[in-house]
Amino acid sequence: QVHLVESGGGVVQPGTSLRLSCAASGFTFSSYGFHWVRQAPGKGLEWVAVIWFPGGNKYYADSVKGRFTVSRDNSKNTLYLQMNNLRAEDTAVFFCARKDTLFLDPWGQGTLVTVSS
Amino acid sequence: QSALTQPASVSGSPGQSITISCTGISSDVGGSNSVSWYQQPPGKAPKLLIFDVNTRASWVSYRFSGSKSGNTASLTISGLQAEDEADYYCSSYTGSSTWVFGGGTKVTVL
Numbered sequence: 219q220v221h222l223v224e225s226g227g228g229v230v231q232p233g234t235s236l237r238l239s240c241a242a243s244g245f246t247f248s249s250y251g252f253h254w255v256r257q258a259p260g261k262g263l264e265w266v267a268v269i270w271f272p273g274g275n276k277y278y279a280d281s282v283k284g285r286f287t288v289s290r291d292n293s294k295n296t297l298y299l300q301m302n303n304l305r306a307e308d309t310a311v312f313f314c315a316r317k318d319t320l321f322l323d324p325w326g327q328g329t330l331v332t333v334s335s
Numbered sequence: 336q337s338a339l340t341q342p343a344s345v346s347g348s349p350g351q352s353i354t355i356s357c358t359g360i361s362s363d364v365g366g367s368n369s370v371s372w373y374q375q376p377p378g379k380a381p382k383l384l385i386f387d388v389n390t391r392a393s394w395v396s397y398r399f400s401g402s403k404s405g406n407t408a409s410l411t412i413s414g415l416q417a418e419d420e421a422d423y424y425c426s427s428y429t430g431s432s433t434w435v436f437g438g439g440t441k442v443t444v445l
């Protein structure tokens with residue numbers, strides 16, 4: 219069964235860093251690209267980043283470009299999102315999702331990041 | 336990377352049909368058949384509903400259908416049921432290696 223599980227969320231102060239992880243199981247991790255999508259409290263979904271397969275090209279939303287970095291470790295079947303210089307407006311539930319051609323499926327359950335002083 | 340435009344809410348009585356619109360521009364919704372729809376029940380993660388404009392995911396009832404005309408995609412739910420209450424989001428590939436979501440539509444069954 220295909221499964222994605224995010225972790226690493228928490229409460230951090232503005233200007234600090236946090237790394238999220240997304241552990242995958244039930245499929246060949248190295249054969250897929252992956253997305254990060256976030257959802258601020260009570261708000262809609264916002265696409266954050268993608269890492270493509272097989273070249274590993276990475277692309278970002280303008281709102282996080284230069285601050286967030288997506289990466290992967292195929293030996294650990296894990297996707298990462300390194301978030302630097304966090305701002306209050308980055309407060310959100312962060313979801314990872316598998317890239318299936320041009321849509322997202324499946325999604326993880328999400329991990330909450332709260333940026334507050 | 337402006338969000339796609341969806342109505343904030345749509346409601347209907349059991350058994351009725353409702354349609355949710357999703358409007359973008361020629362470089363996203365209008366530029367390819369890469370529109371997808373996601374269902375998000377309260378407090379849960381989104382789940383793929385429809386991809387490539389009108390292809391249902393394996394778990395999805397025939398009551399859900401998708402279409403597109405120009406820069407606007409649509410999701411229709413026929414035979415509305417109480418279990419259909421959820422938030423619905425459209426998404427499109429933008430053609431520049433990025434994706435965009437709609438603002439989301441809350442579906443209420445009266």
